[in-house]
Amino acid sequence: MASNNPAPPDSTRRSERSRRAIYDAAIALVVEIGYPKTTIEGIAARAGVGKQTIYRWWGSKAEVLLEAFLDLSEQAARTAAQEREEREDREGQEGRAGHESQGIPDTGDLAADLKFVLRATVDELHDPAFxxxxxxxxxxxxxxxxxxxxFVAKLLEPQLQLYVDRLRSAQEAGQVRPDIDPRIALELFVSPLxxxxxxxxxxxTYTYTDTLVDxxxxxxxxR
Amino acid sequence: MASNNPAPPDSTRRSERSRRAIYDAAIALVVEIGYPKTTIEGIAARAGVGKQTIYRWWGSKAEVLLEAFLDLSEQAARTAAQEREEREDREGQEGRAGHESQGIPDTGDLAADLKFVLRATVDELHDPAFxxxxxxxxxxxxxxxxxxxxFVAKLLEPQLQLYVDRLRSAQEAGQVRPDIDPRIALELFVSPLxxxxxxxxxxxTYTYTDTLVDxxxxxxxxR
Amino acid sequence: MASNNPAPPDSTRRSERSRRAIYDAAIALVVEIGYPKTTIEGIAARAGVGKQTIYRWWGSKAEVLLEAFLDLSEQAARTAAQEREEREDREGQEGRAGHESQGIPDTGDLAADLKFVLRATVDELHDPAFxxxxxxxxxxxxxxxxxxxxFVAKLLEPQLQLYVDRLRSAQEAGQVRPDIDPRIALELFVSPLxxxxxxxxxxxTYTYTDTLVDxxxxxxxxR
Amino acid sequence: MASNNPAPPDSTRRSERSRRAIYDAAIALVVEIGYPKTTIEGIAARAGVGKQTIYRWWGSKAEVLLEAFLDLSEQAARTAAQEREEREDREGQEGRAGHESQGIPDTGDLAADLKFVLRATVDELHDPAFxxxxxxxxxxxxxxxxxxxxFVAKLLEPQLQLYVDRLRSAQEAGQVRPDIDPRIALELFVSPLxxxxxxxxxxxTYTYTDTLVDxxxxxxxxR
DNA sequence: GAGTAACCGAGACGGTACGTCCTGTCTTGGG
DNA sequence: CCCAAGACAGGACGTACCGTCTCGGTTACTC
Known part of the structure; x- marks a missing residue:
């Protein structure tokens, strides 16, 4: 199973320093000059890295960006989780769970919960860095x-799975018909957005997503 | 007194022959070798045209393709309309209007009509030339x-408008609640697809789109 | 003998206005931006003339410039001749004839006469417009x-012929050996320059040309 | 600290193979199709080299050709020197030294020596490859x-220096007046040619150059 | 005095080459 | 063996001109 054609590089000797620099450079360039103008050469130069180092570990500029973005998301998630924890420790409360990557809140009011997370998504979609x-x-x-x-498997589907979970919970609570397929149902309000x-x-807008839910x-x- | 900077070319002298050849070449190349490998140079060569003739009239590869595709769609629509006419003349019947760009059928059964056009759309989405x-x-x-x-204004929105019309008709027939905004409503089944x-x-699949409509x-x- | 291949243009209908404008534009552009950057398109644009008007009457940019330069030289010669005439009328003297295109002075002192015209040539060679x-x-x-x-036949050789004349005169005066070929002899001091x-x-420099004559x-x- | 603007390339990494191929292609194209029709693109294609490799090391087509021609001259000189050596070894004689790039022969008869090298130059000027x-x-x-x-400093002046040397030798031998500047004197017969x-x-022709010397x-x- | 045949200005056209940029591979020297 | 650096063959970019062509318009010669 090992031993491909051009001999795979030895990942144990890989430079973590370079990887980080490449991720940062890739994201920064895409934000600053746009994806089409972002080049592998440009990433390498900005990261202070040889071009070969990029070609050794990735197959294309898109793959670099995908991994860079995944890494960024994980970082953001970790940071958010930590902040939430600290806040909760400080405030000693549970309340509205809040961040969607942590799961969709379940207050018992399905419509309200969906509107809440969709509003958060609206905010995220307007964030330029994202x-x-x-x-x-x-x-x-x-x-x-x-x-x-x-892209879908790593980033989108995990998000959608949260909706599946919440819809199933709603089905158990009798707020959604039992014959409904949650994976399809969620598309009714997620896909339009x-x-x-x-x-x-x-x-x-918020009113738009609220309307979708209704x-x-x-x-x-x-009726 | 009108005297812009790069001086716009005189469109009355434009070669219709070249435009057609460029459209054809652009579409053919995108189908054969894919969009990223399609180059302006390649389009020019295939069309038997100087590169400057492309740069004179379009600003980018994407604009060429957009116009080429619009032109193709119009042609296809004209062809389809003609065929329909001929068929109807021959068969002397009205029946199911059929082609979506000609409007969505209105048999009085909203669900059936929507399922019908969405199935047609599914077929279209699977057509490699498209x-x-x-x-x-x-x-x-x-x-x-x-x-x-x-892209949306020229191609997508006109299609969506047909759904708006059909939904309004359904509202008048009492099959859709009057407070529903048709432009948003259609997204419930179009956007997921x-x-x-x-x-x-x-x-x-057909069952997927049928489910969406339901x-x-x-x-x-x-309920 | 008439009736070439692509049918020769009718020179009686030729626009004198255009010819002048083309000559002026060609000379001006060569002086301002240099010969390599001077283009037929540029000449046409500057002269306010269609490209075809240039291609109709000349075969290349070099030919345009050659004719333009010949024309310029004739003009200059005419102007100079007129000035000389006026001066002589005014001064009522003959003396040193002066301008070479009018013939080389013949004071009886061959060395002095040659040095004089060569010094004038040195000045001319340093004139940027020329x-x-x-x-x-x-x-x-x-x-x-x-x-x-x-180029040689139209511009250079006529100048050289003046040296031939002066050397022949010197031969008759016994200042140049009779077996010398004047056409070759003149090259001894003209070609180095x-x-x-x-x-x-x-x-x-003047001292250089003086030395050549000696x-x-x-x-x-x-000796 | 050295950090110019376009960053000069690292000449130690330069490909000797490419340089040779470029020289050969440049010379061959100029001989075959002429200088104006010789293009950098053409040279690159013929040499099997990327255009950038030419632009990296030279500033223009003329510079490429200059270096190519210098290289060719050196090669020719080396080849000629070697042949002369072999011939002399074989013939065990000294005699007429022969090749001008090796110095002008000094038989004591200045006129004969000059006529000899000028005749060789006449031959060279008629060689199409040159x-x-x-x-x-x-x-x-x-x-x-x-x-x-x-061009002058690298190719012409070294040749002229040989005449300077020979003329100085003639001055020492009393065959040329001591107040003569050899650098100017040589122009009397070299420049006309x-x-x-x-x-x-x-x-x-030979008779022409012989006449010039006389x-x-x-x-x-x-006299 | 209408017809018509050229020149003319303008500039679109099919091409070719320009000089630049980037790709993906390869090579060198340092750690 | 990874890495920074960057030269290399290749190829597309967008621009500039080439020389040809077609379009109205304007003369100037013909019938």
């Missing part, structure tokens, strides 16, 4: 199926 | 807002 | 034999 | 002073 690399990867994924699937963001098909839960037909 | 340029433009639009908006296509977040019309909550 | 187009044509002529020969100018092989007349060997 | 690049460089030098001076070659002002040594005036 937008540039995220769009770049999404765009690349549209045209490059392999990378697209990895996604499409508006991806394709500029409409404005992205429409999805109650349906379009008269 | 997929390559379409994905390329969508991807470019994700990262290039200006182009994205044009779009996202699955754009991001490979799930399989695209969920959207009836809602997730118990 | 230098740019002149060098351009010379350079073109080095590599393009046909044009080179025309020409080469220094063409190839930057040495400085061009060496050529008296020879290198001890 | 003529094409040589004319191209000369022409470029006429219009481009910097390059012209380099040069001008005829550069500007097609007359035929280039005129120059004895002068034009009666």
């Amino acid at each position: 937008e540039a690399p995220s769009r770049a990867l999404a765009a690349e994924g549209v045209v490059n199926e392999e990378l697209g699937r990895r 996604a499409q508006r963001w991806l394709q500029y098909t409409g404005p992205i 429409y999805a839960l109650n349906g379009l037909a008269p | 997929e390559a340029p379409s994905r390329a433009l969508a991807a470019e639009g994700v990262v290039n807002e200006e182009l994205g908006r044009r 779009a996202q699955r296509w754009l991001q490979y977040t799930g399989p695209i 969920y959207a019309l009836n809602g997730l909550a118990p | 230098e740019a187009p002149s060098r351009a044509l010379a350079a073109e002529g080095v590599v393009n034999e046909e044009l080179g020969r025309r 020409a080469q220094r100018w063409l190839q930057y092989t040495g400085p061009i 060496y050529a007349l008296n020879g290198l060997a001890p | 003529e094409a690049p040589s004319r191209a460089l000369a022409a470029e030098g006429v219009v481009n002073e910097e390059l012209g001076r380099r 040069a001008q005829r070659w550069l500007q097609y002002t007359g035929p280039i 005129y120059a040594l004895n002068g034009l005036a009666p």
Whole structure:
């Protein structure tokens, strides 16, 4: 199973220093000059790294950015988790669990909980530091199926799974019909938001996401 | 007295022959070798045209492809319309109107009509000749807002408008609640399909789109 | 003998206005931006003339410049001749005839006369308005034999003929040996100056040309 | 601290293989299709080299050709020197030293020696392999002073220095007047030949060069 | 005095080469 | 054997001109 064609590099000797520098440079460049103008040479130069070091460990600029962005997300998640913990320690309360990567709150009111996390998502979509690399990867994924699937599997699907969990909980509570497939159901309010963001098909606001939740839960037909 | 900087070319002298050749070459190359490997140089060579002729009339590879695809769509629409006409003349019937760019059928059964057109869309999304340029433009639009908006305005929005019309008709017929905004409502079943296509977040089948219509019309909550 | 291949243009209908404008533009551009950066398009634009008007009457940028320069020389010669005439009318004297294109002075002192005209040539070679187009044509002529020969026949040889005349006169006066070929003899002092100018092989000064005349007349060997 | 603007390339890493291929291609193209039709792209293609490799080390087509021609001259000189050596070894004689780049022969008869080398030069000027690049460089030098001076310093002046040496020797032998400046004197017979070659002002023959030597040594005036 | 055949200005066209930028591979020297 | 550095073959970029062509317009000669 080991021993591929051009002999795989020995990852135990890999320079952690270089990897970090490459991630940082890649993200910074995409934010500053945009994905199309970001080049492997540019990343290498900014990271103070030889080009070969990039070509040794990654297959394309998109892969570099994907890993860099995954790394960034993990960092952000860790930071957020820590802050939450500290806050809770300080405030000695539980309350609204809050951050979605930590799970969707379950107050018993499904509509309210969904509106809450979707509003948080709206905020995130408007964050410029998140937008540039995220769009770049999404765009690349549209045209490059392999990378697209990895992007989805690593970043998007885990998020969607949280909705699945919350919907299942709602099903158990009798707030969602039992014959509904949660994985499909979530798309009724998540996908519209996604499409508006991806394709500029409409404005992205709190009232819009609130409306989506209402429409999805109650349906379009008269009751 | 009108005297801009790079002096816009005189469009009355434009060669129709070249434009056609460029459109054809652009589409053909994107289908054959993919968008990233399609180059302006390659389009020019294939079209038997000087590069400058492309740079004179378009600002980027993406703009060429956008116009080429728009042109293709118009042609296809014209062809389809003609065929439909001929068929109807021959068969002397009206029946199911059929092609979505001609409007969504209105049999009085909203669910059935929506399922019908969505199934047609599923077929279209699986058509390779349509997929390559379409994905390329969508991807470019994700990262290039200006182009994205044009893509949507010229191609996507007119399609969506057909759903708006059908939903309004359903509202008049009492099959959709009057307080529903059709432009948002249609996203409940269109956007999930779009996202699955754009991001490979799930399989695209007839049963899937049928399910979307059912969920959207009836809602997730118990009735 | 008439009736060439692509049908020769009718020169009776030629626009004198355009010709003048083209000559002026060509000379001006060569002086301002240099011969290599001077283009036919540039000449046409500056002259306010269609490109075809240039291609109709000339075969290359070099030919345009050659004619433009010939025209300029004639103008200059006419102007100089007129000035001389006016001066002489005013001063009512004959004296030193002066301008070489009017013939080399013949005071009876061959060495002095040659030194005089060569000094005038030195001045001319240092005149920037003359230098740019002149060098351009010379350079073109080095590599393009046909044009080179025309350049020589039209511009250089007439000048050299004046030396031939003066040397013949000197031969009759017994100041030059009768077996000497004047056409070759003149090269002894003219060519060194020409080469220094063409190839930057040495400085061009009055004392240099004076020395050339002395060496050529008296020879290198001890007398 | 050394840190210029475009950062000069590291010449120790330079590919000797590429340099040779570029020299060969440049010379071959100039001979085959002429200097104006020789392009950097063409040289690169013929040499099997990337364009950038040319632009990295040279500033223009003319510079490439200059170095290529210098290299060619050195090679030719080395080859000639070696052949001469072998011939002398074989023949065990000294005699007429022969090749001008090895110095001008000094038999004691200045006129004969000069006529001999000038005849050799006449032959060289008629050699097509030498003529094409040589004319191209000369022409470029006429219009481009910097390059012209380099052309002269590297190729022409060393040749002329040989005449200076021979003339000095003749001065010591009393065959040339001591007040004569050899650097100027040589121009009396070298420059006419040069001008005829550069500007097609007359035929280039043995009798012509012989005549030049006679005129120059004895002068034009009666003795 | 209408017809018409050229020149003219303008500039689009199919091409070619420019000089720059980046790709992905390879080589060198240092750790 | 990794790494920084960067030269290399290759190829696309977007620009500038080439020489040809087509378009109206404007003369100037013909019938």
